Amino acid sequence: MKPTDLRVALFSGNYNYVRDGANQALNMLVGYLLRQGVTVRVYSPTTKTPAFEPTGDLVSVPALPIPGGRGEYKFAWRLAPETRADLEAFAPNIIHVTAPEVLGHRAVTWARERGLATISSLHTRFETYPAYYHLTFLVPLMIKGMTRFYNRVDQVVTPGQSTADILREWGVETPIRIWARGVDHARFNPGMRSQEWRRSLGLAGEEFAVGFLGRLVLEKGLDIFAEVCRTLTSRGVPHRVLVIGDGPAREWFAGQVPEAVFAGFQRGDDLGRAVASMDVLFNPSVTETFGNVTLEAMACGIPVVAARATGAVDLIEDGVNGFLVPPRDVSAYADAIARLAEDAELRRAQSHAGHQKAQAYQWDDINQVVLDTYLEVMERRGK
Known part of the structure; x- marks a missing residue:
């Protein structure tokens, strides 16, 4: 079988x-697949105000806002008749599901x-979320449900070995392959650092910028981030928080770190300019499966202080x-942050090491892994 099949x-x-x-x-993956001649159709909830234009053909599936103050996310509770009709007309020979939710289960x-081939990619450690919303009693049920989900497909791809190990510990027996992530090296590199941009935000001269990069949601470890910054202040470690x-x-976060600069x-x-203009990326999140922000900081030559958790331990x-x-x-x-703030030579050494390691993460090479996996699954199934 060829990619065009x-x-x-x-x-x-x-x-x-x-x-x-x-x-x-996922958008990077679809773009790569299309360039290799693969026919792809994407099924997802949508909104009238998307964050960016989708890559490829996107079919909107019926969905409702998630309750509990997270209405920016959508929940598809079924595989609707109109979605089924579109699927039948598209006639796929492989189904790729990206989340262990109702829509993913119905698609599988x-x-x-x-009798179609099925693959699931793991992107988020959903079982870590309840702890941030005082719902830890849900964790065993979630793990049981996710284990069943990943055991129903022909192949799982995870961003790193650390997440693969967790699935095995849960009891997932499906074959697992690593699909890491890439980085745009033209955009994320040390040359993007801008003292002028820093000054425009009120960061003076050599002021040590402790950076946060990502969506401002509790599960990114914002409580720990704020507590660590208060500790640095109490110890007399000069720093400013730079939030991207x-x-x-x-x-809520602005109230916790009142001296922070919020760049939006x-x-x-x-x-790329914003990331390269930090002095350290602080990433206390334990919900990551890979940590794109960690890799982007490394590519920019920015040392990273992170939780010893999935994603970070692979990078x-x-x-x-x-x-x-x-x-x-x-x-x-x-x-750790104080050591970097006080030791310029240590910062330079870690900057160089991170930048060098990031060079191995090239999007096309990494996305080829998924295409190879599709073809291998089809071969295993005798298609």
Whole structure:
């Protein structure tokens, strides 16, 4: 079978209506597949105000806003008749599902009833979310449901070995392959650093900028981030917080880090400039499966202090291109950031090491892994 023989129906819970690392990776994948001659059709909830234009053909599936203050995300509770009719007309030979939600389950069931190949990619550690909303009693049920979900498909692809290991611990027996992430090296590199841009935000001269990059939501570890910054202040470590991004927790976070500079969402080359203009990226999130922001910072030559959790452990060599810290150890986070703030030679060494490591992450090479996986699954099934 050749790439041009593939007809892929890709199901996503969020393909382009909110900007995050997962949907941007999916859009990059679809673009690559289309360039290789693969026929792709994407099924996802949509909005009238998408965050960016979708890559490829996007079919809107019926969905409702998620309750509980997270209405910016959509929940598709079924595989609607009009979606089924579109699928039948498209006639895919492989189904790729990207989230263990109702839509993904229904798509897998639809495929299994027709004897079609199925692949699932893992993008988010949803089982870590309840802890941020005082719903930890849901975690065992979520893990049980996700284990069943990943055992129903022919192949799973995960962003790194750390997430693959977790699936195995849960009892997932489906074959697993690693699909990492790439980075745009023309956009994310040390040459994008701009003292002029820093000054425009009120960051003086050599002021040490502790950066946050991502959506401002509680599950990104904003509580720990704020507590660590207060600890740095109490220790007399000079620093300023530079926040790149926005989200529903912005007002709360601004109250926690009142001296922070909020630069808002940055896009394109402006984003590369913002990342390169930090002095350290602080990423205390434990919900990441890969950590696109970590790789982008590394490509810019920015040391990273991160939680010792999935994603970060696949990218950061502790003490070489950043520091890995036990997830909620405020004192240890502060120690690591203080070391970088006070030791310019250490910063330079970690900057160089991170930049060098990031060079291996090229989007086309990484997305070829998914295409190869599609073809291998079809071969296993005798298609």
